[in-house]
Amino acid sequence: MLKTSRFRRGTVFLFVATAISFAFSAGAPAQAAAAKCGTVNLADNAWVGYEADLAVVSYIMKNNLGCKVVVKNLSEQVSWQGFPTGQIDAILENWGHEDLAAKYITKQKVAVDLGSTGNKGIIGWYVVPWLVAKYPDITNWKNLNKYASLFKTSESGSQGAFLDGDPSYVTNDAAIVKNLKLNFKIIYTGSEAALITSFRNAQAQKKPMIGYFYEPQWFLAQVPLVHVTLPKWTTGCDTNPKTVACDYPPYALNKVASAKFMSSGSPAATLLKNFSWTNADQNSVAKSLAVDKLSDDAAAKIWITAHPAIVKQWLGK
Amino acid sequence: MSVAMLSKPEKELKASVVKRYKVGIYLGALSAGFIFFAVLMRGIATLPLDTSSLTWFQSWLNNVSDWIGNNQNSNPFFTFFINVIRDSINAFVTGIQDLISQSIGNNASPLIGWLGIVVLLSFVAYTVANIRVAILVFVGLVSLGLLGFWQESMDTLALTLAAVVLALLIGIPLGICAGLFPRFEKVITPFLDFAQVMPTFVYLTPVTLFFLIGPASATIVTMVYAIPPALRITAVALHEVPWSSVEAAVSMGSTRMQALRKVQLPQAKRTMVVGINQTIMAALSMVTIAALIDAPGLGKVVVTALESLDIGKSFQAGLGIVILAVLLDRTTTAAASKVDAENSHLVSRVRHRQILVAGGIVTIAALLISRIYNWAGNFPGTGVIGSDIARYADDIVNWIQNHFVNVTNSITNGVSYGLINPIQNLLTNSPWFITGFAFVLLAMILGGRKLALISTVCVLGIVGTGLWSDTMTTLASVLVAAIATVAIGIIFGVWIGRSKRADQIMRPMLDAGQVLPAFVYLVPFLGLFGATRFTAIMAAIVYAAPASIKLMADGIAGVPASITEAGIAAGSNKWQMIVKVQLPSARRALALSTNQGIIYVLAMVVVGGLVGAGGLGYLVVAGFTQLNLTGKGLAAGLAIVLLGILLDRITQAAAARSTLERTK
Numbered sequence: 012m013l014k015t016s017r018f019r020r021g022t023v024f025l026f027v028a029t030a031i032s033f034a035f036s037a038g039a040p041a042q043a044a045a046a047k048c049g050t051v052n053l054a055d056n057a058w059v060g061y062e063a064d065l066a067v068v069s070y071i072m073k074n075n076l077g078c079k080v081v082v083k084n085l086s087e088q089v090s091w092q093g094f095p096t097g098q099i100d101a102i103l104e105n106w107g108h109e110d111l112a113a114k115y116i117t118k119q120k121v122a123v124d125l126g127s128t129g130n131k132g133i134i135g136w137y138v139v140p141w142l143v144a145k146y147p148d149i150t151n152w153k154n155l156n157k158y159a160s161l162f163k164t165s166e167s168g169s170q171g172a173f174l175d176g177d178p179s180y181v182t183n184d185a186a187i188v189k190n191l192k193l194n195f196k197i198i199y200t201g202s203e204a205a206l207i208t209s210f211r212n213a214q215a216q217k218k219p220m221i222g223y224f225y226e227p228q229w230f231l232a233q234v235p236l237v238h239v240t241l242p243k244w245t246t247g248c249d250t251n252p253k254t255v256a257c258d259y260p261p262y263a264l265n266k267v268a269s270a271k272f273m274s275s276g277s278p279a280a281t282l283l284k285n286f287s288w289t290n291a292d293q294n295s296v297a298k299s300l301a302v303d304k305l306s307d308d309a310a311a312k313i314w315i316t317a318h319p320a321i322v323k324q325w326l327g328k
Numbered sequence: 329m330s331v332a333m334l335s336k337p338e339k340e341l342k343a344s345v346v347k348r349y350k351v352g353i354y355l356g357a358l359s360a361g362f363i364f365f366a367v368l369m370r371g372i373a374t375l376p377l378d379t380s381s382l383t384w385f386q387s388w389l390n391n392v393s394d395w396i397g398n399n400q401n402s403n404p405f406f407t408f409f410i411n412v413i414r415d416s417i418n419a420f421v422t423g424i425q426d427l428i429s430q431s432i433g434n435n436a437s438p439l440i441g442w443l444g445i446v447v448l449l450s451f452v453a454y455t456v457a458n459i460r461v462a463i464l465v466f467v468g469l470v471s472l473g474l475l476g477f478w479q480e481s482m483d484t485l486a487l488t489l490a491a492v493v494l495a496l497l498i499g500i501p502l503g504i505c506a507g508l509f510p511r512f513e514k515v516i517t518p519f520l521d522f523a524q525v526m527p528t529f530v531y532l533t534p535v536t537l538f539f540l541i542g543p544a545s546a547t548i549v550t551m552v553y554a555i556p557p558a559l560r561i562t563a564v565a566l567h568e569v570p571w572s573s574v575e576a577a578v579s580m581g582s583t584r585m586q587a588l589r590k591v592q593l594p595q596a597k598r599t600m601v602v603g604i605n606q607t608i609m610a611a612l613s614m615v616t617i618a619a620l621i622d623a624p625g626l627g628k629v630v631v632t633a634l635e636s637l638d639i640g641k642s643f644q645a646g647l648g649i650v651i652l653a654v655l656l657d658r659t660t661t662a663a664a665s666k667v668d669a670e671n672s673h674l675v676s677r678v679r680h681r682q683i684l685v686a687g688g689i690v691t692i693a694a695l696l697i698s699r700i701y702n703w704a705g706n707f708p709g710t711g712v713i714g715s716d717i718a719r720y721a722d723d724i725v726n727w728i729q730n731h732f733v734n735v736t737n738s739i740t741n742g743v744s745y746g747l748i749n750p751i752q753n754l755l756t757n758s759p760w761f762i763t764g765f766a767f768v769l770l771a772m773i774l775g776g777r778k779l780a781l782i783s784t785v786c787v788l789g790i791v792g793t794g795l796w797s798d799t800m801t802t803l804a805s806v807l808v809a810a811i812a813t814v815a816i817g818i819i820f821g822v823w824i825g826r827s828k829r830a831d832q833i834m835r836p837m838l839d840a841g842q843v844l845p846a847f848v849y850l851v852p853f854l855g856l857f858g859a860t861r862f863t864a865i866m867a868a869i870v871y872a873a874p875a876s877i878k879l880m881a882d883g884i885a886g887v888p889a890s891i892t893e894a895g896i897a898a899g900s901n902k903w904q905m906i907v908k909v910q911l912p913s914a915r916r917a918l919a920l921s922t923n924q925g926i927i928y929v930l931a932m933v934v935v936g937g938l939v940g941a942g943g944l945g946y947l948v949v950a951g952f953t954q955l956n957l958t959g960k961g962l963a964a965g966l967a968i969v970l971l972g973i974l975l976d977r978i979t980q981a982a983a984a985r986s987t988l989e990r991t992k
Contacts, residue, residue: 057631057632057634057635058635059635059636062632062635083541083622084619084620084622084628084631084632085541085620085621085622086620086952086953087953088533088952088953088954088955089532089533089536089541089620089621092397092533092536092537092541093540093541096540096541098540098541098542099541110955110956111955114955164858164860165740165741165744165745165748165749165860165862166744166859166860166861166940174859174940177953178946178949178950178953178954178957179953179954185378185379185380186380197379198859198940198942199379199937199940199942199946199950200859200938200939200940201859201937201938201939201940201941201942201945201946201949202938202939202949203635204634204637204850204851204854204938205850205854205859205938205939205940206859207637208637208851208854208855208859209854209858209859211855212733212855212858216733229636252380300636301635301636301638302636304636304638304641
């Protein structure tokens with residue numbers, strides 16, 4: 012019997028070997044080669060606004076410049092790690108990250124700041140819209156303690172629950188709650204998916220909810236969350252993370268690219284430098300992606316066809 | 329997985345066996361004493377730490393990881409050693425990808441097109457297993473294409489194969505060493521525990537620092553998780569070979585090496601194939617996590633779909649992963665039982681050879697066709713069935729959410745207020761030395777002095793990480809999830825163990841529960857149960873219960889026929905049969921399924937951190953995403969490992985004790 016199994020194994024190997032050598036010898040038809048642009052490695056961070064930037068930029072790179080675009084799905088921190096090794100050429104929408112900028116732009120000089128994407132990032136405290144219709148004064152932080160008991164859940168003990176999202180976003184919420192003496196407990200939901208689902212359910216089931224959120228974000232097109240005003244942000248009011256008692260600063264979202272790639276003379280470098288659009292632009296592409304469930308290319312094509320002049324300007328023509 | 333270690337404490341135990349009723353009294357006194365002191369001294373020395381604060385140990389870990397980042401390009405260790413490893417793994421993975429998934433050069437399809445792969449793999453399934461498995465493989469692979477994810481599936485398969493081959497190359501030789509030399513096994517066991525319980529998120533960032541973004545990092549992350557089962561089960565396989573047969577061989581003049589090759593390995597073969605099976609499952613369960621560092625394939629689809637909470641699409645891709653898992657599982661399981669049955673092969677040799685030759689010719693033809701014609705190279709169509717499935721999944725989830733949300737909300741609140749909150753309040757408000765001392769005493773009662781020492785080290789280690797309070801938060805949820813898992817394990821395990829039919833119905837669902845990426849069901853669970861600890865517990869149960877059920881069913885089915893027949897003869901009814909005969913006889917399986925249930929629940933702690941459970945899981949995730957929290961994330965990972973070792977050793981001691989009592 013041992014003999015049989017040996018014979019069997021031998022045959023299988025033989026077949027596989029023959030098959031593979033046949034496969035090598037019979038060639039498939041070749042496609043046209045790519046043009047001068049070469050390869051561009053773009054980081055893909057996990058939120059839909061970023062995806063919208065990426066869809067449009069990579070569509071133009073592929074179709075107008077003939078680049079080969081390699082998209083890498085990475086978290087923000089890991090994306091920055093790709094600059095010194097040449098594995099990432101550009102991050103298209105960066106939210107702050109002073110620590111990483113100091114490390115890779117200022118100290119190691121492997122990355123450069125390409126300036127604003129044109130999008131204004133707003134971070135802050137938001138409540139579900141039905142709540143504002145019922146309690147109009149809830150949008151002022153001074154009234155939050157009055158309503159704290161509304162927000163009590165199984166997770167927050169005797170206090171109101173305040174929901175935080177993905178830990179990669181900058182938050183001062185714990186300090187703000189403490190320093191403004193608000194009767195709330197921070198619940199770390201741990202992901203954007205959990206935060207959005209919570210907001211969506213709260214609105215649908217008419218339950219009170221307050222949490223950390225940001226614009227531009229596709230979800231606001233579905234449920235228009237309402238911004239709660241905190242004490243106004245002034246320069247320096249949030250320098251010490253322990254004593255923060257003010258709102259978040261407005262963020263100018265920026266693009267970051269590998270220094271080496273920017274000096275390579277690739278036409279894609281010019282596009283990255285010139286790329287800039289409004290929150291409304293990004294939201295329209297984001298909606299195509301997240302709500303209408305179009306593919307990246309299809310969503311990009313709709314926007315690009317509608318805005319030829321802007322694209323022309325980006326290409327430096 | 330930790331099966332190997334079960335038999336060890338037995339010897340030590342024999343000396344210190346305390347009679348059963350005495351143990352019962354001790355445990356009762358211990359619980360009463362713990363609750364009394366915990367309540368009496370509540371709020372004292374609970375060691376809380378703000379989410380954004382760091383202890384010196386955590387800052388030190390931060391500095392270590394910074395140092396590595398800064399020196400990775402100048403230090404010769406990195407430039408030579410690491411680079412060589414990275415380049416060879418990269419070459420290996422991309423080689424397989426070129427073969428089955430990625431179009432190479434200017435060609436539109438990979439070296440072997442879809443038709444070639446389908447026929448080739450079905451043929452391989454036939455040769456290593458049987459015709460039924462071959463048909464299953466054929467249907468399964470085609471349905472992957474119909475789902476619309478042919479290339480992604482093949483990328484996942486390529487990465488899994490690469491990781492499994494490398495894991496076996498490392499795991500089997502080391503496992504043989506561990507099986508032959510008990511001292512080596514002792515040394516390596518803590519490392520295996522570490523590799524299995526340490527959350528992958530903790531080393532995701534460091535791995536990309538060393539091995540860069542790309543296939544090598546993804547493969548290594550997968551390997552770290554897949555090597556332990558390969559190694560452990562190989563060692564168990566060798567332990568199972570009766571020592572007398574080795575002695576007989578040696579006394580007849582064989583050298584030790586010959587005895588290993590001719591006697592031990594052939595006899596251990598069947599269990600070793602089970603090890604390969606578990607290695608594959610472990611590798612597949614890493615698919616979505618590896619996608620966070622750009623591993624290609626189905627995991628990426630799941631992660632991207634999560635961005636826009638696209639439940640349908642993530643389910644569609646998750647289904648692909650389940651199909652791959654079922655195919656690989658059935659093929660290896662059938663191959664294992666064939667190894668067993670090889671000597672009683674009944675099909676005539678000539679006939680068998682004819683089938684093989686015919687199959688081989690068809691395979692070569694299919695490979696050629698898939699190379700020449702485009703329809704056989706790239707899977708035709710755009711996965712219409714796939715998008716239908718996605719839409720149905722969406723509709724079903726929405727329907728459930730709309731109709732049951734009041735029910736699920738009350739369940740969440742009931743369990744949270746009635747069970748989780750009291751346990752968590754007790755644990756987080758109790759002074760650390762009271763809770764720690766209770767653990768050490770428990771270990772002393774169940775396992776003697778040595779286990780008490782191990783427990784002391786674990787407790788002090790957790791205090792040292794600076795995350796005692798967070799660990800207690802996590803422990804509360806872990807306990808609730810573990811209790812539920814064990815209960816489900818017993819109920820379904822008994823049912824499946826007693827009925828072949830139930831086994832056939834439940835098996836595919838159990839497999840699905842084990843390999844369906846948690847990301848797929850997190851969003852629907854969030855919709856039903858909110859961002860709560862209860863959602864985290866539910867996710868943990870979905871993942872852990874299948875392992876518990878399988879082990880329990882195995883134990884019940886393994887109760888010798890002579891015992892059950894005696895029960896029938898004594899006139900027991902069905903209920904008496906289960907409670908008085910089968911469960912007591914399967915006590916060892918019960919203990920093992922409890923142990924594995926807890927370990928699997930711990931593996932989901934990090935996922936819990938993504939849905940609102942807070943505690944250690946959240947800190948690990950935060951460490952993965954924020955530079956200044958890297959050290960804290962590492963410390964949290966360490967605390968999970970220490971908690972895991974603590975719970976593992978204590979339940980194992982309980983397991984060893986219950987088997988010992990049975991055999992006495």
